[in-house]
Amino acid sequence: MSEVPPANGRLRVLLTEASSNSAREVLTVLGGQGHEVGVMDSGGISFTALSRWVEHRHPSPPFAADPLRYLDALREVLAGHSYDVVLPTHEQLVALARHRDEFRKLVPGLAVPGFDAVRRVQDKAAAARLLDELGLPQPDTTLVTSEPELLAQADRLPAYVKLPVATSSRGVWLAENPGRLSEIAKTPAVREALTGGETLLVQQPLAGPLIMVSALFDHGVLSGAHVSMRKREGVQGSASAKESVVLPDVTQHLATLGAALDWHGPLSIDAVLDEPSGTVRYIDINPRLVEPMNAELAGADLVRRWLAVSRGENAGPRPEPRAGIRTHMLLTAVVRHAEVGRGRRAILRELIQAAARRGWYAGSKEELLPVRSDPAVALPLLAISALLLLSPRLWQRLAPTGAPAHALTPQGWQQLTA
Template identity: 75%
Template sequence: MAEGTRHRVLLTEASSNSAREVLTVLGRHGHEVGVMDGGGVSLTACSRWVRRRHRCPRFAADPLRYLDALREVLAGHDYDVLLPTHEQLVALARYREEFGALGAGLAVPSFASVRRVQDKSAAVRLLGELGLPQPETALAADVKELLGHAGRLPVYVKLPVATSSRGVWLAESPERLARVAALPAVRDAFAAGGTVLVQRPVPGPLVMVQALFDGGTLAGIHASARGREGVQGSASAKESVVLPGITRHLARLGAALDWHGPLSADAVLDERSGQVHYVDINPRLVEPVNAELAGADLVRRWLAVSRGEQTGPLPPPTAGVRTHLLFAAILRHAETGRGRRAMLRELVDAATRRGWYADSVEELLPVGSDPAAALLPAAVTACLVVSPGLWRRLAPTAAPAHALTPSGWRRLLEAP
């Protein structure tokens, strides 16, 4: 895709951090952006870069009804590219040929490939087949097998299908493991014939890898390390890193899957050995602003792959680019009960550029170029500073509107 080419781009959802960051990159490059909006809290709500907002059913509630609405939007509007910014990619892969014929450029893999990474049990087997490093992991098919791991604690217990850090629990004692085994979500997974992961922790920082593929060939890659933890296990600070082996690993993974479009992976870096251990694979592109600032050019390349155009050679990786998500840091203080003082200290540090903020760029809320984007986070932050206990009422308990739930996954598997 030639530099300076402008496109009409439709994002498949409006509420995730990834949608907000893709919007930022597209807006800064002059593209005309529409979003599918399933309601609820949205960081894109007041953005000057959203030209059209298409109301639709919540994807989490019913992915098939959501797809019906998406078909209508594509039929009634002239979009050049459709970018699945979250797990809508999974649903679109189920009907890849149909949506690929609706006119908007679209890069999604086959549904058979998606099934090998969307289900965490299948992903563990895939990593093993490819010889890619991962933590010591076992699969449990029922409560008895799960409780049988009480002798190898601590372990993470993971549902086969989960997103946004939900469906993952750390069990550090036999009592905690028993409580996890008794959770309705875990029992439902067993009742549906699924297996849960039992994974030993690996000490070290979390590394987030983002990749883009064109028919199984690596067309873009970027890695960043989590500098500080954010709300619900996310990152509130990142630094781009260059790690040996990651490009080779992801190229092998994408080739084995014949992957087409974005794919991300979370890994833990064992700092003693320098080895990464992959702990999760996500069929989407996650929060690409750090990659954009580091020169990885992922969003432009995604547009090109979606339109069947050449991406050109991979840019050289850049280490040391720091970014932060102030809102995620504020919410983390509320989530952990650190209270008003911690939130105020965070705001002062950001305003005076102290600590991590001394050499870092805000990636989630680009106030300088899209000032209205900060209105909702500013209002929530003010409420939490006045009354930190409000977090218990504001904290989401259900799956976010953009997420694929276990029941939604089963519907896609069973759909004609």
Template identity: 45%
Template sequence: MIDASKPLRVLVPEGSSTSAREAITIVGLAGHHVEVCDPSRWCLARYSRFVRKFHHCPGLRSDPAGFLRFVEQLLASQHFDVLLPTHEQGFLFARAGVQLASRVALALPDFAAYRTVHGKAGFSRLLDQLGLPQPPTRIVRSANELREAVRFPSVVKTSVGTASRGVWFVRDAGDLNRALDDLEAAEDFAGEVLVQDLIAGITEKAQSVFCRGKLLGFHAYQQVAAGIGGGEAIKQSVSRPVIRTSLERIGAHLGWHGALSVDVVMPRDSGTPLLIDCNPRLVEPFNAYRAGTDLVDVLLRVSRGEVPVPLAESRTGVRTHLAMQALLGSASRDGTRRGIVRECGRMMMGRGAYQGSTEELTPVRLDWLSAVPLAMTAMLLLASPRIATRLARGGFGAHLLDRASIQMIESEDFPPVVPDKRSAIRDP
């Protein structure tokens, strides 16, 4: 681990995602100084004792150039040892890697490699190129092509999308028509759309950290219980050497530098794991941390130019949960206050699927401030269980990218040369 006697000053460029919130806990527990910038004054990270200072910034989605200038000005006015992107800011920072590298330590691959796996279509083509397993996949660009390509049941995905955005489960003609209506309304056929056969099985995720194409840390977990939108409410660590090998091939081929995660489905009728999605970042790293694999520490080291010794394999059977996701999932499925109260009781008593499980998103015993968003979520759901879907949709915040902002970042004249006074640093 990094020498605790020399704490680092770490800037986390968003505080709204579950991944950022968990990374902050791990960095804070290691004794490092953490500051956060986010377009939302009430993001999850505001409710953590580990955050020393919060900076209110422009939105990545609405003003990527302003967001970049804000970060650059912050780095110029204060000293930070590491810039730690935990979500889609990595796309922007990879594009501006040269100018950021002179100001702060940062672990990201070159922009071409990042673009390859940031879009679902690019990742699918990469899997084909490397001969790695994925569900049968077709890439289309129109409603007619989609109608011809779909086979029930299927999953339809926009090439760009995160936080469960741009995904439709199509089991019949009615589902297909609804997906088509949504895609055409959002003009998603301006880009590429994927159609994948829906494979019955268990959803798993694998996370890794690379140093110039060399795998240094790996962890995998499977979904024990789903929350709202299909995300993990309860997860458990597993050993997946086959997936590790696949990630090693991907990372070596791309010369990957930094964090890389993949989503996997383990088919019920086959032992071959199928890769279904890629995230060029660490996704919710606390389960790995509890299982003895501190991927955040390795990422900090790699950011600072170190080449740490590869980590040993994680402990298997380590169970963790996200209480907020579990409550939202319970409300969306059961829709009753009694069901929410029962779920709270099981979590508090450690019963059923929660037996032996540790809270990872709002670890109240480690960070008392995290009780605030958890309590607010519980109270809102008890007041109106039907609000669960609306609360979950709130996860699509200004810290995320959309097609327009991606095109702006990819343009030849990005970032604009003319300074924008509106992006001056603003603290609450």
């Protein structure tokens, strides 16, 4: 490989997938910083597809279908191209951690933790035990290993039932009454998990806004952190609007967690904020960096610091992000109206408000599809909006309920842990 340029120069960066919101937002930051970006592309709907910032597109099999086959394709790309840094923008980080020593020899810049640390956060039951061990707050949680144990939770409803490995709100059910709990216990995914000796979570719901925490670690030391609050819900439980907040306790919790795991690279956590007390309770840990544009606009500098940590460089003093930075994802707000059956009028009203910069859009910046800086991304926004105005029911084809191609499925997790 050729000599690696300094981190403040133009780097050759490979993103491990092209279809997630996180990949699109990382691409926006890298493109704005002038880096040369390639993506591993498994096809399908992709918000990176028309971007002027993607200079190299490498076909790959879907990660969700077969992580090991995906890794074979990634090896070929790295053997044939001189990339400086690989940024795992979704759960490809899990697979790369499993083969960390090998991939560190194939690319100069790669920040992933040890696989033992990944096991402790990727498996939700293990993560719940870890939070309890470290004294970090979480909802009232019970671990169950059999159908009778699950059904015995009927007196603790409502509660969420969670598979040990699930992504993007999939593998999570809300049991509001004993009848619904019985239905959940009979679903194939739950039965398969329990008969396979896995542990499920039964977790009490909490009142309060969803908090999204993003962090970057350098061998267990917190190198960057950002916290935002979901202000409006998007399709399938996502956030169509966020606002940055400052919660000092969260920073301390992150430092404790990263040190305990000796974590290296990105980590994100979902939490619920009890506003009267100011207590944050953690409900999900993700071994990746989730949607970093709000963090970038708030001054957290996570993507640049991720590049530096990947290359073994000192990222410098950790910045303090600003509170009150508002961002939105117009497309997820539009699809949300279709998802919940609000109809064409609500969709049209949302589009008009965004165009006129009214309501939430006053003083807020688009984080997913930056039309001004990357104009071609307006095409999917216009096309999808037109389809939903024609028939709102089409949202189901645009946001399928199955695992996306970039996500890690329970079967993929078993493949990596065999």
